Amino acid sequence: MKIVIREDILTPDTFAGLRAACGMPELEPALVERAIRTSLTAFSALSGTRTVGMARLVGDGAFVFLLCDLLVVPQWRRQGIGSLLVKTVVNRAKSFLPQGRAAVVSLFSAEGREGFYTRLGFTELPAAGLGAGMQIFRL
Template structure:
């Protein structure tokens, strides 16, 4: 059975491996302590002690929070893990005082986020580097 934890201690190397498995690329986990130190919360999903899912909630310190880095190991996708991670993150953001939860996503994930209750909005983006 998959267990979900809010703000649990994170094995950063395992998080890097999870991200590599789900998204490709390289992630040794070394950047995550700095990221999570500025987060409102995060949610992890574990199966028999193994990290199989993760989502981060960043925020502006006020009423806006941002859903980031939703990741589910390929072997656990399409089992409801991602949806549960998002539900837990939504509840935690609300409890933390956020009034709005924003998410950016790739086009192929539009249906997933719509099913989680998000609606499309116009937004702007400026590349800084």
């Protein structure tokens, strides 16, 4: 079945449904709604009317771009949908900037998925001249 990528049609219910299909814990509906509303944009991968994948681009639209929530439902994996979503998000990040200005798109790879992203052009950190990505996690 043909896959169509659509921008800015993602709903909180669809986001929550994709997370559930990928075995991820449920999130508070109000937070899911806010996540979508405050994203720079979100892309949905559709097979007919069914959403089988998504990715979000968050950031300031100028200097900071983060690719997150890349999800493809298990039955639809290994058919290039995840790669297509990543490429679409990266191209969209570029489109926020003046012609010729490079966009730096960051992401946090799931453990063991680094190779998927390096094959799509991402650099694994730390790298020459670049330190490790860092984060703080507190509940």
